Amino acid sequence: MPSMIDRAYKVKELVKPGKALIIYGPRRVGKTTLLTEFLSGTKLKSKLDSGDNIKVRQILGSQDFDRILEYASGYELIAVDEAQYIPHIGKGLKIIIDQMPGVMVIATGSSSFDLAGAVGEPLTGRKNTVVLYPIAQQELLSIHNRHELKERLEDYLVFGSYPEVVTARNRKDKMAILEELVSSYLLKDVLALDRVKAPGVLLDILKLIAFQIGSQVSLNEIATQVKLDVKTIGRYLDIFEKAFVIRRIGGFSRNLRKEVITKAKYYFLDNGIRNAVIAAFNPLDSRNDAGQLWENFLVTERIKKWTYQGTYGSFYFWRTYGGQELDLVEERENTLAGYEFKWSDKKKPKAPSDWVRQYKNSTFSLVNRDNYLDFVL
Numbered sequence: 001m002p003s004m005i006d007r008a009y010k011v012k013e014l015v016k017p018g019k020a021l022i023i024y025g026p027r028r029v030g031k032t033t034l035l036t037e038f039l040s041g042t043k044l045k046s047k048l049d050s051g052d053n054i055k056v057r058q059i060l061g062s063q064d065f066d067r068i069l070e071y072a073s074g075y076e077l078i079a080v081d082e083a084q085y086i087p088h089i090g091k092g093l094k095i096i097i098d099q100m101p102g103v104m105v106i107a108t109g110s111s112s113f114d115l116a117g118a119v120g121e122p123l124t125g126r127k128n129t130v131v132l133y134p135i136a137q138q139e140l141l142s143i144h145n146r147h148e149l150k151e152r153l154e155d156y157l158v159f160g161s162y163p164e165v166v167t168a169r170n171r172k173d174k175m176a177i178l179e180e181l182v183s184s185y186l187l188k189d190v191l192a193l194d195r196v197k198a199p200g201v202l203l204d205i206l207k208l209i210a211f212q213i214g215s216q217v218s219l220n221e222i223a224t225q226v227k228l229d230v231k232t233i234g235r236y237l238d239i240f241e242k243a244f245v246i247r248r249i250g251g252f253s254r255n256l257r258k259e260v261i262t263k264a265k266y267y268f269l270d271n272g273i274r275n276a277v278i279a280a281f282n283p284l285d286s287r288n289d290a291g292q293l294w295e296n297f298l299v300t301e302r303i304k305k306w307t308y309q310g311t312y313g314s315f316y317f318w319r320t321y322g323g324q325e326l327d328l329v330e331e332r333e334n335t336l337a338g339y340e341f342k343w344s345d346k347k348k349p350k351a352p353s354d355w356v357r358q359y360k361n362s363t364f365s366l367v368n369r370d371n372y373l374d375f376v377l
Contacts, residue, residue: 090122160272
């Protein structure tokens with residue numbers, strides 16, 4: 001990926017002695033690029049290895065003090081790419097941090113369920129964790145102005161914003177990259193789990209989710225359609241979320257009896273991946289899911305914005321049994337903000353009456369094609 005796109009994170013600002021910097025994120029979003037660009041510009045004596053390397057795996061996964069310290073000796077910075085492949089990686093990094101004061105450590109990993117479990121407890125208080133997503137609209141401002149972002153909006157809605165996709169020269173290349181991402185990478189992390197034995201079923205579940213963007217998902221319905229039990233469906237969806245494929249958003253309620261909270265909505269963390277799962281790359285004017293793509297795009301761009309700004313809070317949707325609803329509700333520091341997303345400009349919606357009545361100090365905003373950049377940048 002060309003380095004001219006400024007990513008949200010600057011590794012040199014995040015890496016510190018005595019702490020491991022853990023960079024999570026889906027495969028192929030630029031974690032390795034971020035790492036190698038930093039290493040090429042640093043004056044620190046550094047060592048870069050990959051969890052793909054069997055020897056590195058054996059050493060850092062050994063929990064053997066002597067072997068690990070011999071491996072790291074003489075360096076000011078140890079960097080491990082694809083660290084999710086190394087068993088007990090957290091304990092290995094902890095040995096380096098504890099026994100070699102002043103040494104800096106960076107590890108990247110693509111599947112958070114592996115890496116989070118492996119590094120979480122051993123590195124309590126000794127790590128700084130960040131998540132890198134496909135390229136955000138705010139990152140694209142480094143190469144496009146606001147007018148150009150709007151001109152390219154359809155491209156982002158259909159093909160998403162993985163680095164290779166953004167820089168690909170034509171539609172054919174974009175489609176090929178996304179199909180490769182889904183078939184070779186996206187499912188690879190998920191299938192690496194011992195208990196997942198049926199790749200075909202996983203894709204079937206993802207397809208069903210892809211067609212229900214913006215709608216409440218019934219796990220019972222999915223279970224019936226793919227002939228699995230509800231618990232298994234829930235577990236697979238949880239794995240997809242931890243592998244950075246989808247994001248679950250629950251219903252918001254302050255105990256109003258008429259508010260719906262039993263089901264959740266699911267969004268793909270990239271529009272291009274969603275469209276690749278159902279093999280639908282046709283232009284917006286010839287498809288009937290433009291509103292769904294719009295909602296998915298806005299929710300995921302908002303997630304990226306909050307993540308990169310370090311904003312803490314929660315996302316929900318809101319719906320009553322009477323049919324009043326908001327596409328997104330944000331709760332942070334005891335404030336509530338409700339949003340309605342509109343792709344077509346037929347009529348300007350008003351705030352739902354139950355929302356205004358029940359949540360008097362909340363706000364309501366319409367996000368459309370005219371003002372969306374203010375929402376995501």
